[in-house]
Amino acid sequence: MSNVAEAHRGAGTARPVPEPAALDDKQAGHLRRIVDLSERLPDDWSGMLGRSTMQEDFGALRFQLAYMAYALALTHLHRLPAAPALFRKPFDSLIQKILSIDVWMYWHYVSTGNVRLNKGELPARWDPVAEDNIMYSAYVQSMALMYHYLFDDPKYAGKGALSFKLQPLFWGSGDRIFAYDEKSLSQHLYWMMVEKGYLGIACEPNCVFQICNQPAILGFRLHDLVYGGDLAGEVTEGYRKAWAEFGIRSPDGHFNILALEREHALVQRPPAPWADFWLGALMHAWDPEGVEAAYRGQMDHWKREGPDGTLWIQPYVPSSNAEARSGNALDFGWAAVCASEVGDTDTLERLLAYADRFLTPTWEDGAYYYRRRDEPMLDGRPAAMDPHTGNCLLGYARLNVPGGLRKLYAGPLGADWFSRPAIVDISGRPDIRAARHDPDTDELRVVLRPGRGGREQVGLAVSNVWGKGRSWRLAADGETVARGDGDGVTDAGGRISVQREASNLAISLPLDGEVELRLAMQP
Amino acid sequence: MIEASFSLLDHDGRRVGPETYRGRWMLVFFGFTHCKVVCPRNLAKLSAMLDGLGPAADDIVPLYITVDPERDTPERMRTWLGEHYPRFTGLTGTREEIDAARRAFRVFAQRRPETTPGDYDVPHTAIAYLLDRDGRFRDHFPETRSEAEIREGIAGLLASDAGHAGPPA
Numbered sequence: 079m080s081n082v083a084e085a086h087r088g089a090g091t092a093r094p095v096p097e098p099a100a101l102d103d104k105q106a107g108h109l110r111r112i113v114d115l116s117e118r119l120p121d122d123w124s125g126m127l128g129r130s131t132m133q134e135d136f137g138a139l140r141f142q143l144a145y146m147a148y149a150l151a152l153t154h155l156h157r158l159p160a161a162p163a164l165f166r167k168p169f170d171s172l173i174q175k176i177l178s179i180d181v182w183m184y185w186h187y188v189s190t191g192n193v194r195l196n197k198g199e200l201p202a203r204w205d206p207v208a209e210d211n212i213m214y215s216a217y218v219q220s221m222a223l224m225y226h227y228l229f230d231d232p233k234y235a236g237k238g239a240l241s242f243k244l245q246p247l248f249w250g251s252g253d254r255i256f257a258y259d260e261k262s263l264s265q266h267l268y269w270m271m272v273e274k275g276y277l278g279i280a281c282e283p284n285c286v287f288q289i290c291n292q293p294a295i296l297g298f299r300l301h302d303l304v305y306g307g308d309l310a311g312e313v314t315e316g317y318r319k320a321w322a323e324f325g326i327r328s329p330d331g332h333f334n335i336l337a338l339e340r341e342h343a344l345v346q347r348p349p350a351p352w353a354d355f356w357l358g359a360l361m362h363a364w365d366p367e368g369v370e371a372a373y374r375g376q377m378d379h380w381k382r383e384g385p386d387g388t389l390w391i392q393p394y395v396p397s398s399n400a401e402a403r404s405g406n407a408l409d410f411g412w413a414a415v416c417a418s419e420v421g422d423t424d425t426l427e428r429l430l431a432y433a434d435r436f437l438t439p440t441w442e443d444g445a446y447y448y449r450r451r452d453e454p455m456l457d458g459r460p461a462a463m464d465p466h467t468g469n470c471l472l473g474y475a476r477l478n479v480p481g482g483l484r485k486l487y488a489g490p491l492g493a494d495w496f497s498r499p500a501i502v503d504i505s506g507r508p509d510i511r512a513a514r515h516d517p518d519t520d521e522l523r524v525v526l527r528p529g530r531g532g533r534e535q536v537g538l539a540v541s542n543v544w545g546k547g548r549s550w551r552l553a554a555d556g557e558t559v560a561r562g563d564g565d566g567v568t569d570a571g572g573r574i575s576v577q578r579e580a581s582n583l584a585i586s587l588p589l590d591g592e593v594e595l596r597l598a599m600q601p
Numbered sequence: 602m603i604e605a606s607f608s609l610l611d612h613d614g615r616r617v618g619p620e621t622y623r624g625r626w627m628l629v630f631f632g633f634t635h636c637k638v639v640c641p642r643n644l645a646k647l648s649a650m651l652d653g654l655g656p657a658a659d660d661i662v663p664l665y666i667t668v669d670p671e672r673d674t675p676e677r678m679r680t681w682l683g684e685h686y687p688r689f690t691g692l693t694g695t696r697e698e699i700d701a702a703r704r705a706f707r708v709f710a711q712r713r714p715e716t717t718p719g720d721y722d723v724p725h726t727a728i729a730y731l732l733d734r735d736g737r738f739r740d741h742f743p744e745t746r747s748e749a750e751i752r753e754g755i756a757g758l759l760a761s762d763a764g765h766a767g768p769p770a
Contacts, residue, residue, distance in 0.1 A: 269602050272726055275709035312743040342711060 100512035100525055101157060101477075104434075107446025108473030109153060109164075110509075110530070112146045114445050115469060116168035121180050128406065128464045129452060133184035136352065136408050137466030140181050144217035144293065145466070147172040149474040151224050152482040155490065160500045160522055161513035163539070166229045173221050173234065179244060182206035182214055191283045195338065195345070200283055205256040206242050207263060209270075212279035213290040219267055220297035222260040224486075227300050230496050234260040264301045267294050268309055276316025280339055287336045288326065289353065291317070292360035296487065299364070303489045310487075314364050326361075326368065331375045333357045350394040351380040355412035359419045363487035366420075373420050380413065381425065388432035389425060390460050406464035407437065407448075411471030421480030433472055438463050444509070444530050448472060498522075499597060502582060503539035507531035508589055520599040526589055533590040539582040540597065549600040552576060552585070554593055603738035605629075605730065607702035609666065612679035612691035619736030626661045626759070627732040630689075631708045631725055633669035634681040639727050643744060644686040647729055650748045650755070651688055657759050658688075665689040668710035668725045670699045706730055731755060733762070 101109065115126060128137045147169055154165040175181065189203040189210065207215035222234035234240055238257035245253045258266070270279045271294065278291035295317070299310035318326075321334075324344040328334050332349030354376040362369040384390045391410045410429065417426040433439065436459060438449040448468030453461050479485075498515045499522040512525035526536060543550065547564040552574075560576035561569040562583075570576040575586040587593065611617045619627065630647060632640035644665065651658040665682060667673035670693050678691025693699070703710060710725040727744035729751065739758055742751045 265602055269707045272728065273707045273709050275711065275724060275726065308745065312745045315745055316743075 101153075101509075104446050105153075105157070105477050106509050106511060106527075107441065107444065108149075108476055111442075111445035111447040111469060112149060112473060113164075113168045115142075115146065116171040116175070118175075120175070121178055123180065126465045126469060128450065128466070133181065134188065135406070136356075137406055137464045138181075138184070140176055140214050140217055142466045142470050143172045143176045143181065144221060145470045145474055147221045147224065148483070149470060149477055151228055151486060152474070152479070153477040154228060155486055156479040156482055157477065158510060158513040160498065160515045160524070161510050162229055163501050163504045164510055164513075166225075166231070169221075169225055169229070170233070173218075173225060176218055176221065177240065177242060179242070182242060183244075185211050185214065188282055192285065195282070196284045204244060204254055207258065207266065208256070210280040210283050212267070212294055213281040213287070215263065215267060216279075216290065216292075216294035216297055219260065219263045220293045220300060223264065223297055223300035223304055226260060226304050227491070261301070261305070264297055264309075268298065268313070271313055271316075274339065275320050276313060277320040277337060277339070278317070284339050284341075285336050285345075286339050288321070288333060289335075289357045289360065292357065292363070296360070296363055296483075299487050299489075303491075310364065327372055331372055331379075333372070349379075351376075351391050351409035352394055352412050354380070355409070355416035359412060359416040360483070362416075362419045362481070363483045366481065366484050370420055373416065373422070377413070377417070377422065377425060380409070384428075384432045384436070384459065386431075386435075387428055388435065389428040390432050390436075391429070393454070393460050393462075407460065407462050407467040408464065408471070410437075410460065411467030411475070414475035415471050415478070418475040418478040419481065419483055423480070426475060430472065430476060436461065438468070446473075497542050499540050499542045499583075499599075501538050502541045503537075505537035505586075506534045506589070508534075508536045511592075512594075520601075522595075522597040524595040524597075525592065526595070527592045528589050533588070536587055536589045538585045538595075539579065540585065541582055543583040543597070544578065544581065546599070551598050551600065553596045553598070554587070556594075603707060603730065603741070604705040605732050605736060605738040606705045607666065607692070607698075609692040609694040609698055609702060610675055612675045612682065612693070614675050617692065619732060622662045622664075623736060624734050626734060626755075626762075627730075627736070628661050628663045628755075629666060629706065629730040629732065630664070630728075631666045631668050631703070631706065631710065632727075633667050633723050633725070634673050634677055634691075635669065635720075636723070636725075639725070639744070641685070643727050643729070644689065646748050647751070648686050648688050650752045653748070653752050654756060654759075657756065660759065661755070663689045664692055666692045666699070666702055666706075668699065668703065668708070669712070669723050670694055670696055731758065733758075 123139060126139060126142055133139060150165045150169050158164060185206040186202050186204055189200065191198065191200040218240060222240055226232055226234060237259055240258045240260060240263055242256040278286040280286050281290050295310060295313055298313050302308055302310050324334055324337055326333065333354050334344055335347050335353045336345050337343065338345060358369045358373055380392050381389050382392055391413045393409050414426055414429045417429060433448060438451050440447055440449045448463045450465055450468060451461060451463045455461055501513055507530040509527040509529035511527055512523060515522045545564055549563045551558055552560040554574055559572055559574045560567055566578045567576055573588060577584050605619060608618045630643060651663060667678065673693050675693055678693060682689050682691050708726040710723055713722045715721045729742040730738060731740045733739045740754060742754060
């Protein structure tokens with residue numbers, strides 16, 4: 079059996095996949111890029127704007143923000159589980175950004191309908207989640223609930239915590255605020271899903287896309303994980319039945335893209351790589367067998383051999399001027415994400431090798447991404463790069479693990495997750511290349527490298543050390559640097575400062591090269 | 602989320618709304634008497650669930666609202682329910698009245714083309730809605746919930762309401 083087949087089989091079974099021990103340079107670079115974009119000042123979208131400026135295309139800001147958040151979640155969960163401090167603030171910032179009116183004001187004109195598919199112009203709407211527009215609302219819902227689940231923080235559960243604010247300086251007759259929270263928004267989407275017979279909630283009026291309902295399903299699952307219940311089970315069962323009439327997949331093995339709500343009719347469109355791989359990457363969370371059954375044929379259909387063992391993806395041929403204006407690398411980006419999710423590591427590596435060679439790879443102060451380029455083809459091969467693919471999707475693919483989203487959907491956080499030692503605060507700008515607590519040995523392992531701050535004094539705050547009545551030992555590169563018990567530090571000295579600070583263990587060290595820290599609780 | 606309002610005819614031809622049943626809980630299910638699978642399965646499950654509740658079930662009015670008023674006359678509903686699911690009272694009305702009830706409960710129902718003259722399917726939501734003694738929506742039980750789960754959920758709500766005076770004489 080080939081490596082690809084083994085990896086593929088591994089993604090579809092319960093057999094545990096070995097988790098990587100650390101981030102490599104490019105993974106750390108992608109993570110840095112995502113964190114950088116999350117740290118932009120409010121409404122500074124520099125580096126995130128593509129050719130289409132109206133937030134209509136599939137690389138719009140909402141997609142970048144959401145999938146960067148998903149990538150952070152998967153990286154935290156699977157690669158750096160003991161470093162919540164590295165992810166919590168960026169994730170929260172991405173939620174704040176997706177609430178910006180810059181991201182959702184498109185709805186005021188898109189809600190008037192697509193004349194071709196809606197057969198008429200509808201009244202313009204402001205509230206971006208009240209009706210239809212699941213291509214936005216589900217991302218807000220799933221991000222807020224994912225944040226709650228991963229960081230045990232009910233920040234977005236409070237009344238009005240997810241508010242969509244229209245506050246013009248001079249125009250109109252005052253503010254409009256549409257107030258929701260993670261529960262009310264999820265309930266709202268749930269009942270809309272019920273009203274639609276579980277076929278799905280429309281994006282543009284009357285247009286129900288399979289892809290755009292997957293984040294809502296993920297959101298329902300996260301709602302179940304946070305609050306209990308089985309919304310996701312109900313919705314996915316209803317979804318399967320509702321789409322059975324049309325087929326989730328067409329007879330040729332490609333995913334059907336959209337149905338018309340009012341006409342209850344499938345829209346016949348030629349297959350598209352972005353559609354196959356975007357839907358596959360998301361639906362793998364709750365239907366891994368169905369996705370994996372389709373994936374190999376889809377990948378064989380769309381992949382093309384590149385130089386030196388690389389692979390590229392046959393770009394989708396636009397069928398209209400509007401689509402042509404949004405020229406991008408989304409076919410390629412979603413193929414890489416889907417390959418990562420189903421565990422096709424051979425294809426993933428060959429796609430990433432193509433990107434690293436031909437698709438504007440860029441290092442920028444420790445951040446790694448693919449710079450926008452608008453030329454569609456060079457030397458007969460795809461050359462375009464868009465911000466969504468370059469900032470987010472290829473990073474997502476490189477940071478994901480086989481079945482990464484599926485494992486998140488399964489609800490991996492055990493009862494002791496938040497009581498394990500973990501890095502809850504960081505000072506300085508180190509690269510954290512590993513951060514994992516092994517519950518079997520009760521040892522926290524952290525690997526640090528100088529990051530953007532260069533050689534600097536770095537501080538880590540580690541939670542859940544005290545009150546266990548157990549002694550512990552902290553080692554740096556194998557050498558013991560501190561010891562303690564359940565109440566405090568009993569022995570420390572040298573160049574690494576270790577002390578108790580309130581509920582945390584504070585570690586401060588000069589970082590001038592890679593350091594491995596091991597905090598071992600003694601039996 | 603759920604307004605839970607309706608103004609319909611019961612299967613004895615009387616005009617009814619939530620206020621008609623005030624003082625008792627209401628268990629509301631939407632469907633149509635020509636339904637071949639979903640309604641029989643769910644009405645049977647809900648009937649068995651009510652049987653399992655014992656005397657507490659006497660405090661609940663099971664209502665079956667049609668999504669197919671063109672075929673489901675009061676007489677048709679009375680006969681069909683009486684033969685198969687006698688705990689339930691059938692409710693019907695004009696198309697407009699039924700659509701208003703559907704919207705209030707956020708129920709999906711979409712008539713499909715006729716397969717043979719006069720024979721058609723109406724895929725519909727399979728959720729049982731529980732309204733309290735004041736006609737307010739309290740909980741819902743999708744088809745995926747087992748008979749035991751529904752019974753447990755309803756029993757819990759009834760128990761939390763144990764101090765209530767009960768139905769008017």
